[in-house]
Amino acid sequence: QVQLVESGGGVVQPGRSLRLSCAASGFTFSRYGMHWVRQAPGKGLEWVAIIWYDGSQKYSADSVKGRFTISRDNSRNTLALQMNSLRVEDTAVYYCVRAETMDMWGQGTTVIVSS
Amino acid sequence: DAVLTQSPLSLPVTLGQSASISCRSSQSLVYSDGNTYLHWFHQRPGQSPRRLIYKVSNRDSGVPGRFSGSGSGTDFTLSISGVEAEDVGVYYCMQNTHWPPTFGPGTKVEIK
Numbered sequence: 001q002v003q004l005v006e007s008g009g010g011v012v013q014p015g016r017s018l019r020l021s022c023a024a025s026g027f028t029f030s031r032y033g034m035h036w037v038r039q040a041p042g043k044g045l046e047w048v049a050i051i052w053y054d055g056s057q058k059y060s061a062d063s064v065k066g067r068f069t070i071s072r073d074n075s076r077n078t079l080a081l082q083m084n085s086l087r088v089e090d091t092a093v094y095y096c097v098r099a100e101t102m103d104m105w106g107q108g109t110t111v112i113v114s115s
Numbered sequence: 116d117a118v119l120t121q122s123p124l125s126l127p128v129t130l131g132q133s134a135s136i137s138c139r140s141s142q143s144l145v146y147s148d149g150n151t152y153l154h155w156f157h158q159r160p161g162q163s164p165r166r167l168i169y170k171v172s173n174r175d176s177g178v179p180g181r182f183s184g185s186g187s188g189t190d191f192t193l194s195i196s197g198v199e200a201e202d203v204g205v206y207y208c209m210q211n212t213h214w215p216p217t218f219g220p221g222t223k224v225e226i227k
Binding site: 035044045046047050059061095100101102103104105106107108 | 152154156163164165166169170175205207209211214215216217218219220221
């Protein structure tokens with residue numbers, strides 16, 4: 001079964017760090033670029049970061065640049081998002097998404113940044 | 116950034132009627148390879164988004180034939196011919212022709 005399963009969300013204080021993970025299964029993970037996309041409560045979708053299929057290139061949104069780092073381990077079929085210096089405005093559901101054209105989404109993991 | 120605007124933002128529809136959602140871009144979405152990377156997503160309440168249409172008019176596997184996409188350049192439309200109860204939710208257009216990828220604000224479809 002083709003699926004993406006995110007984990008690692010939780011409640012964290014402003015300024016702290018959190019690491020999200022996404023486990024991929026049912027397809028050849030190493031052939032696909034991967035994104036993180038987030039959705040603040042009651043809001044629309046916001047692209048966060050992308051990593052090339054082989055990890056050779058990574059890009060992130062201006063809103064998270066310098067604080068969030070996307071990475072992947074193709075040997076373990078996993079995608080990660082290291083989030084540092086978290087802000088209240090980073091509160092959102094974070095989705096792991098396959099491919100440049102976003103053809104498959106995980107169920108999401110919730111991050112709440114609050115003091 | 117390529118800014119996407121959608122209209123309407125709210126769309127009450129009667130079951131069985133047709134519906135259309137417009138997505139307009141601040142820049143042409145034709146890429147140098149000739150493709151137009153404009154896609155449509157549907158998000159039901161409490162669920163993850165699901166891609167319906169890719170590159171303007173290509174329906175994803177399992178998407179009912181009542182959904183169709185059209186348009187070119189900067190103007191695009193998602194059409195639903197004969198809305199069903201399961202079609203409620205928010206519809207987003209998204210582009211990845213230009214960097215960074217951007218989404219429209221979403222159109223909320225509800226049944227009257």
